[in-house]
Amino acid sequence: QKEVEQDPGPLSVPEGAIVSLNCTYSNSAFQYFMWYRQYSRKGPELLMYTYSSGNKEDGRFTAQVDKSSKYISLFIRDSQPSDSATYLCAMPRESYQKVTFGIGTKLQVIP
Amino acid sequence: GAGVSQSPSNKVTEKGKDVELRCDPISGHTALYWYRQSLGQGLEFLIYFQGNSAPDKSGLPSDRFSAERTGGSVSTLTIQRTQQEDSAVYLCASSLLGQAFFGQGTRLTVV
Numbered sequence: 001q002k003e004v005e006q007d008p009g010p011l012s013v014p015e016g017a018i019v020s021l022n023c024t025y026s027n028s029a030f031q032y033f034m035w036y037r038q039y040s041r042k043g044p045e046l047l048m049y050t051y052s053s054g055n056k057e058d059g060r061f062t063a064q065v066d067k068s069s070k071y072i073s074l075f076i077r078d079s080q081p082s083d084s085a086t087y088l089c090a091m092p093r094e095s096y097q098k099v100t101f102g103i104g105t106k107l108q109v110i111p
Numbered sequence: 112g113a114g115v116s117q118s119p120s121n122k123v124t125e126k127g128k129d130v131e132l133r134c135d136p137i138s139g140h141t142a143l144y145w146y147r148q149s150l151g152q153g154l155e156f157l158i159y160f161q162g163n164s165a166p167d168k169s170g171l172p173s174d175r176f177s178a179e180r181t182g183g184s185v186s187t188l189t190i191q192r193t194q195q196e197d198s199a200v201y202l203c204a205s206s207l208l209g210q211a212f213f214g215q216g217t218r219l220t221v222v
Contacts, residue, residue, distance in 0.1 A: 032209050043214055088154065099204075
């Protein structure tokens with residue numbers, strides 16, 4: 001079993017839809033949770049970072065962590081075609097430890 | 112520099128040749144990663160350097176792959192006797208407190 005599981009998609013939604021992207025993890029030592037966005041032919045860029053259970057909001061993006069279920073989510077409200085990208089979850093065990101990435105979910109927002 | 116810098120951005124090489132890929136991490140970042148991303152695939156972990164600790168080489172696919180990090184800063188990934196299946200984008204990332212920052216990658220094509 002991989003430490004971090006993520007559905008690769010692709011996920012296709014109409015513009016304006018609410019998007020839900022998810023990851024599960026098996027190692028309860030993971031304490032920090034991140035979401036990266038990768039546009040085609042670019043390197044991944046950090047989108048959101050959280051280290052606690054609950055929700056963290058940033059504009060149209062909300063990161064949700066449920067440590068009891070070992071489940072994290074990224075919600076995108078009012079999705080735009082510019083949100084079309086691959087979204088990767090990532091988590092280190094401790095702040096100085098190796099980051100483990102999910103495989104990434106490819107999202108396409110149709111105008 | 113302001114971000115992670117990788118060179119070259121593109122490399123075309125003949126099968127059987129050796130190649131060297133360079134990564135300049137963000138100044139002060141103690142951790143450095145190499146990943147490989149084949150067309151349409153997720154991130155494949157290759158190697159991880161953290162400070163002066165022995166590197167985690169568990170992701171290197173064969174003994175043709177090696178990497179070093181000199182002076183805790185610049186890193187070089189070397190692929191010997193390249194094969195066509197080595198064609199991919201090679202991404203470097205550095206981090207200090209768990210948040211990894213990526214370069215734009217080196218697109219390697221083996222012909």
